Amino acid sequence: MTSYKHLFARALAAAPDRLHMAAHSHHLWPDASWLGQQAAWEDAARLADRKWDRVMGDIWPAAQKHVADELRLPDPSSVVFAGNTHDLLVRVASAMPRRPLRILTSDGEFHSFRRQVARWEEAGVVEVTRVAVENPSTVRAELVEALSVSSEEESAAFRQAQCERSFETRFLAAARTGDHDLIFVSQMMFGTGTPFAALEALADLARPDGPWVVIDGYHGFMAVETDLSAVSDRVFYTAGGYKYAMAGEGCAFLHCPPGFGPRPQITGWYAEFDDLSLPPGMVGYAPDAMRFMGATFDPSGLYRFVAVRDMLAREELTTAVTSTHVDDLRTRLVAGLADTPLARAKHVNAATHPVARFIALRSPDAATWQAQLAVENVTVDVRGDVLRIGLGLYHDARDIDRFVEIASNLKA
Numbered sequence: 433m434t435s436y437k438h439l440f441a442r443a444l445a446a447a448p449d450r451l452h453m454a455a456h457s458h459h460l461w462p463d464a465s466w467l468g469q470q471a472a473w474e475d476a477a478r479l480a481d482r483k484w485d486r487v488m489g490d491i492w493p494a495a496q497k498h499v500a501d502e503l504r505l506p507d508p509s510s511v512v513f514a515g516n517t518h519d520l521l522v523r524v525a526s527a528m529p530r531r532p533l534r535i536l537t538s539d540g541e542f543h544s545f546r547r548q549v550a551r552w553e554e555a556g557v558v559e560v561t562r563v564a565v566e567n568p569s570t571v572r573a574e575l576v577e578a579l580s581v582s583s584e585e586e587s588a589a590f591r592q593a594q595c596e597r598s599f600e601t602r603f604l605a606a607a608r609t610g611d612h613d614l615i616f617v618s619q620m621m622f623g624t625g626t627p628f629a630a631l632e633a634l635a636d637l638a639r640p641d642g643p644w645v646v647i648d649g650y651h652g653f654m655a656v657e658t659d660l661s662a663v664s665d666r667v668f669y670t671a672g673g674y675k676y677a678m679a680g681e682g683c684a685f686l687h688c689p690p691g692f693g694p695r696p697q698i699t700g701w702y703a704e705f706d707d708l709s710l711p712p713g714m715v716g717y718a719p720d721a722m723r724f725m726g727a728t729f730d731p732s733g734l735y736r737f738v739a740v741r742d743m744l745a746r747e748e749l750t751t752a753v754t755s756t757h758v759d760d761l762r763t764r765l766v767a768g769l770a771d772t773p774l775a776r777a778k779h780v781n782a783a784t785h786p787v788a789r790f791i792a793l794r795s796p797d798a799a800t801w802q803a804q805l806a807v808e809n810v811t812v813d814v815r816g817d818v819l820r821i822g823l824g825l826y827h828d829a830r831d832i833d834r835f836v837e838i839a840s841n842l843k844a
Contacts, residue, residue: 435828451810455824456790468739472732487731498741504661512721518544520686527693536612540565600630619652623815625781625788635663640691656786682733688721700727768836790822
């Protein structure tokens with residue numbers, strides 16, 4: 433099995449005894465990111481005030497092109513960057529005129545969106561409909577099937593009923609009511625690693641005057657192959673460099689469909705645009721994604737992102753190639769766990785497609801297992817009762833075998 437550890441020599445050498453199995457959470461940085469960070473500092477020292485010509489003239493458009501290439505976007509100028517996705521989501525919400533803003537989302541979204549929406553709900557500026565990612569009736573129906581379904585025809589009917597109760601089906605049914613202004617859902621659920629497979633159906637509902645569709649792609653970007661070419665004119669898509677893009681914090685991005693949200697209320701001076709047709713004193717906006725810009729920012733994350741993407745291109749490490757590497761590791765890991773206490777857990781995302789870069793194991797012992805692994809200098813994480821074990825480019829077969837050996841000694 434191929435190893436790519438040489439691309440991560442600095443990060444691995446910094447903690448040589450650590451077994452970091454949380455690439456889905458904080459992905460280790462490749463050596464290329466160090467070169468990008470150095471370049472950011474050196475440009476600032478060398479160019480001083482003129483560094484922004486370099487940032488906005490070279491680094492920014494290079495980063496836009498990398499995002500557009502990865503997502504198959506027809507126009508790189510539809511991409512805007514910020515320090516984090518929260519900043520971008522607040523600007524998107526501010527561009528919608530209706531108050532209270534009617535939001536449709538799931539109960540499985542990441543903390544920043546979940547918390548912000550809950551606070552807006554408290555303040556009375558939004559009304560929220562939340563669709564459960566996991567349908568409790570499915571569990572009950574599985575038990576009924578096991579006890580009572582005897583014929584092939586009945587089994588087929590049951591599977592059809594299960595399909596009709598899927599998260600995508602329930603979410604689309606809510607979206608099609610027309611009762612919402614903003615529809616927000618993750619491409620891959622961060623807690624369970626399950627995908628949302630109905631993006632095109634959601635895109636068909638989107639209109640510039642509402643509803644708007646926002647896809648949180650943080651667990652999808654550079655983790656699964658993503659082609660937005662057919663829906664890029666109708667959906668927003670946001671993600672960043674902290675996870676599978678391997679570039680760290682500070683380089684979140686938003687793809688903005690043309691004509692959606694021309695005048696965000698939350699706006700910084702970088703979004704300014706001199707339009708001579710505007711009445712005197714009216715605030716102008718850029719016509720492309722720059723309309724969602726904020727103010728002065730730290731560009732070092734963009735330097736790291738461009739450096740990492742350039743390195744991946746030189747190494748011919750596409751998302752597809754990396755996914756194949758991770759898939760092989762996942763197969764080895766799942767097979768090895770069969771003889772450990774972790775085999776008692778339910779593998780939540782075992783049959784999902786596309787596949788997340790982590791396996792999700794549900795058990796009441798999840799937090800206990802995480803704590804025991806931490807004692808052995810093994811990094812994993814827990815979301816509720818789900819233990820998440822993440823895999824990345826910096827892992828190889830030796831890491832999997834070491835993890836299985838340690839996991840075999842876990843106690844409930």
